Amino acid sequence: MDLETLDKRYLLPTYARNYTNFVSGKGATLYDERGRDYIDFASGIGVNALGHAHPKLVEAICDQASKIIHISNLQVIEPQAHLAERIVSLSGYDMACFFANSGAEANEGAIKIARKYGETHFEKKRYKVITLEHSFHGRTITTVKATGQGKFHQPHFSPYPDGFSYVSTIADIYDAIDDETVAVMIELVQGEGGVEPFDKAEVQALAKELRSRGLLLIVDEVQTGVYRTGAFLASNLYEIEPDIVTLAKGLGGGVPIGAVMTRHKSVLQPGDHGSTFGGNYLSTRAGLIVTEVLSSEAQSGALTERIAYFDARLQALLKRHEDIFDKSVGIGLMRGLRCFDSKAQASIVNKAMEAGVVVLKAGRNTVRFLPPLLISHDEIDTGFERLETVLASL
Numbered sequence: 001m002d003l004e005t006l007d008k009r010y011l012l013p014t015y016a017r018n019y020t021n022f023v024s025g026k027g028a029t030l031y032d033e034r035g036r037d038y039i040d041f042a043s044g045i046g047v048n049a050l051g052h053a054h055p056k057l058v059e060a061i062c063d064q065a066s067k068i069i070h071i072s073n074l075q076v077i078e079p080q081a082h083l084a085e086r087i088v089s090l091s092g093y094d095m096a097c098f099f100a101n102s103g104a105e106a107n108e109g110a111i112k113i114a115r116k117y118g119e120t121h122f123e124k125k126r127y128k129v130i131t132l133e134h135s136f137h138g139r140t141i142t143t144v145k146a147t148g149q150g151k152f153h154q155p156h157f158s159p160y161p162d163g164f165s166y167v168s169t170i171a172d173i174y175d176a177i178d179d180e181t182v183a184v185m186i187e188l189v190q191g192e193g194g195v196e197p198f199d200k201a202e203v204q205a206l207a208k209e210l211r212s213r214g215l216l217l218i219v220d221e222v223q224t225g226v227y228r229t230g231a232f233l234a235s236n237l238y239e240i241e242p243d244i245v246t247l248a249k250g251l252g253g254g255v256p257i258g259a260v261m262t263r264h265k266s267v268l269q270p271g272d273h274g275s276t277f278g279g280n281y282l283s284t285r286a287g288l289i290v291t292e293v294l295s296s297e298a299q300s301g302a303l304t305e306r307i308a309y310f311d312a313r314l315q316a317l318l319k320r321h322e323d324i325f326d327k328s329v330g331i332g333l334m335r336g337l338r339c340f341d342s343k344a345q346a347s348i349v350n351k352a353m354e355a356g357v358v359v360l361k362a363g364r365n366t367v368r369f370l371p372p373l374l375i376s377h378d379e380i381d382t383g384f385e386r387l388e389t390v391l392a393s394l
């Protein structure tokens, strides 16, 4: 059986898959089985922050695998403690962490913390979480319900848990807060929803209001976190201090890991939450290398420089194709080009793959870019040259 037939026969058809068979990668370049190269402007949806086959990550994973991959969370796990210290210190917040295996799981943890806080900190239990329309918080029954997109709330999966409501703008949150509301959960730059950043002053005002009322601000940094926007957290760029932050995608450089960090360090007690795999030796060792490499890139100014280089190419492309694109969106290396219509979006993404550059969709009409944070100038140039060919052929 060829690969496509095998895949279709034995995998549940949950994805509208592309059948390019990538067999290896180096930096931000991927190779398929025929040896064709592709510029990776997607990082597997914002995951491969160091690109492919980064020597330090490969070395750390191999070394760890040769010693110990996993022991349960009933024992202390040395790299887990070090990674917790690392991400708390990079965040600049006084927080403690819980490790999970994915973004959805990290958000589940955040919601559990919020609900228990809502019971223990108020006379009458508060449990409702307000989220925003076009948000994306995960695919579990609870996080999909937290996701403010009706298309994900298919009746076949009902009943859903109670306690979520959606508003369309930050300004609408104030009126939506009732005496059962415990938290607001937001992405500072909506990723899946269309690479849409919120206004800094509006977010700061919201954070201040919630703090003054003893309500929680949960920032879902599953996509924006770990330097995707240029700072360790988008919350750092926005100069806010959230109550709870969740991380996942970029944190392990491709090894599955999720994390929830909170300043409310004693809400969860022994027995309240757990994970078999969460924060094991392999994933936290990977997280340690990813954060070490990226924090030094950020400190040296190399990341800022790369962001500026990418942005210049993006703006040039936008300028030459103002008939197709309305505007550029996003921050750092989490970027998008908003198309006038969704047909253009789909054909750009498909043709780009054929032309040797991997880009993503976001929302209904945004072409999304999430390149590895270490992408080279040459790879950026080649990727944009290939996109230019695609656009010229539309």
Ligand SMILES: *Cc1c(COP(=O)(O)O)cnc(C)c1O
Pocket: 101, 102, 103, 104, 105, 107, 136, 137, 138, 139, 187, 191, 192, 220, 221, 222, 223, 224, 248, 249
């Ligand atoms: C991807 C994503 C998630 C879900 O992460 P999974 O690892 O797929 O569970 C949650 N929130 C945001 C903002 C994301 O981008």
